[in-house]
Amino acid sequence: MSMLPDDLWRSIMQIGVETKTLDYKSLCCLSITCRRFRRLAFEDSLWSPLLLSDFPSTTNNSISRGKAKNLYQIRYEKERDKKRLAHRRxxxxxxxxxxxxxxxxxxxxxxxxxxxxxxxxxxxxxxxxxxxxxxxxxxxxxxxxxxxxxxxxxxxxxxxxxxxxxxxxxxxxxxxxxxxxxxxxxxxxxxxxxxxxxxxxxxxxxHPLQNLQNTSGHSSGCRVRSKRLKGTSD
Structure with missing residues (x-):
């Protein structure tokens, strides 16, 4: 693996992002494996598509004004706080x-x-x-x-x-x-x-961070997901 050039690894990561086999969690995991992957996983060419895909309200102008990974982190933390508040409500x-x-x-x-x-x-x-x-x-x-x-x-x-x-x-x-x-x-x-x-x-x-916008009345959907998780664990 160390013999492969950076361009090839960069292309592999880009293909993974485009096919949605690599998400932000996967990139973060790759970044802590070694210094080389950390440098490649932080490039804007990987985070820009993720930012536009996970947060469609993001504009290209906002990406051009700052680092795509930093913008993704800001948006992710805001969304996480919003979900936590929704969960608390x-x-x-x-x-x-x-x-x-x-x-x-x-x-x-x-x-x-x-x-x-x-x-x-x-x-x-x-x-x-x-x-x-x-x-x-x-x-x-x-x-x-x-x-x-x-x-x-x-x-x-x-x-x-x-x-x-x-x-x-x-x-x-x-x-x-x-x-x-x-x-x-x-x-x-x-x-x-x-x-x-x-x-x-x-x-x-x-499920503390699930989307809770439609949780009204009985939690039939939540209970179905819980049963599915128990079934897979069995």
Whole structure:
């Protein structure tokens, strides 16, 4: 390899850049192998096509005013900082979504507990009314002296007809059960969305410098890429 002239190595590198088999990383790796490759890899004839290819907004006038490699480094650092900021915004957005899901889950659980408390109170009152109905039947069938004083007090303290109140309480218990079931479904839905957001967050953190301009909603694309990487590693 040391016997080959510089023009031949320069042509090989130019062909690699033109065919896109040599990128900026490859040139940087070549530049640290030896002094000769370092000198050849820093030439503008190699970095100018890379600069125009990777950063199409670059003009020929800007290349002529400075070293192509230095301009590439400046553009690359700006793009890297932009991607890091986009990554940080994406992480903050997903973390806020997770926090919202957790808050909604807590709120729904509190409402479900309140509904269960109301249902338990209705069930307790319903049991007492059934006892009152039994006491009323006993008053009509048995002799008054055979009725315990507690049952007599329960009958006397009832202002609303027992059967009307029992029907109302049974309807209230049924509505409470339906509401609790709806709360349980809402909790499961919020947990599912929270898990999806957590998976998206893990995927974004696994690829910190990817293009995050279109990362909204669920991270289906990110998860597909993650699965592909795992498949290739296996």
């Amino acid at each position: 994406a992480v903050l957005r997903i973390e806020s979504e997770i926090a919202v899901h957790l808050r909604k889950i807590r709120e729904i659980k509190l409402r479900s507990l309140e509904e269960k408390r109301k249902m338990n109170e209705a069930v307790g009152e319903l049991l007492n009314l059934h006892r009152i109905r039994g006491a009323s039947v006993a008053l009509n069938v048995w002799q008054p002296e055979m009725i315990r004083s507690r049952q007599r007090e329960m009958v006397q303290q009832t202002n609303v007809p027992v059967h009307v109140r029992i029907n109302a309480l049974e309807m209230e218990v049924s509505l409470c059960k339906q509401q609790i079931a709806a709360f349980d479904r809402a909790i499961q839905f919020q947990k599912k969305k929270r898990r999806a957001a957590e998976e998206e967050l893990d995927s974004v953190k696994y």
